[in-house]
Amino acid sequence: MKIDTDQRNGNLHIKLNGSFSQDTAAKLTMVMMRSYQGKGNIFIHTDEISTIEPDSKCTFNDLIGLSKLPEKCIYLMGKKGLAICPDSGKVIIREKQAHNHGGCGKCKNCSCGKKAT
Numbered sequence: 001m002k003i004d005t006d007q008r009n010g011n012l013h014i015k016l017n018g019s020f021s022q023d024t025a026a027k028l029t030m031v032m033m034r035s036y037q038g039k040g041n042i043f044i045h046t047d048e049i050s051t052i053e054p055d056s057k058c059t060f061n062d063l064i065g066l067s068k069l070p071e072k073c074i075y076l077m078g079k080k081g082l083a084i085c086p087d088s089g090k091v092i093i094r095e096k097q098a099h100n101h102g103g104c105g106k107c108k109n110c111s112c113g114k115k116a117t
Contacts, residue, residue: 003031010040017048020084025060032074033067041073046080061086 001018012035014028028044036042064071064086071088081091 001027003028005031005035007035007037012036012040012042013045014042015045015048019051019053020049020056020080021053022056022059025056025063025084028060029063029067029069032069036069041075042069044074044076044081046076046078046084049080049084052080052083057084057086060084064089 001016001020001024003024004015004017006013006015012032014031014035016024016028018024032042064074065088071086074086074089076082076085076089076091077094078091079093081089081093085091
């Protein structure tokens with residue numbers, strides 16, 4: 001499992017890549033404890049997780065509970081976050097925006113809307 005961290009806008013972003021196991025849960029918790037600066041949120045991006053081992057969620061939940069991390073500030077990003085989210089965590093699943101599909105109006109310099117009219 002590869003774990004990359006990045007500090008952006010006062011928040012800690014963690015990108016996971018590979019298999020999520022009990023060992024990964026322990027490493028992730030340690031990375032969070034070392035990298036979190038005591039303010040902002042922690043966003044764990046889960047899209048690149050390939051497999052999730054059965055007991056890894058329980059391990060992650062227990063380790064987060066034992067850590068001094070602010071549980072209310074932990075957000076898992078993506079559908080795979082549902083499978084590993086600690087009891088007190090939150091999951092954010094973003095819907096893909098429609099680009100060039102009939103006028104979403106959300107694109108920078110949107111040309112989609114011109115096609116819809």
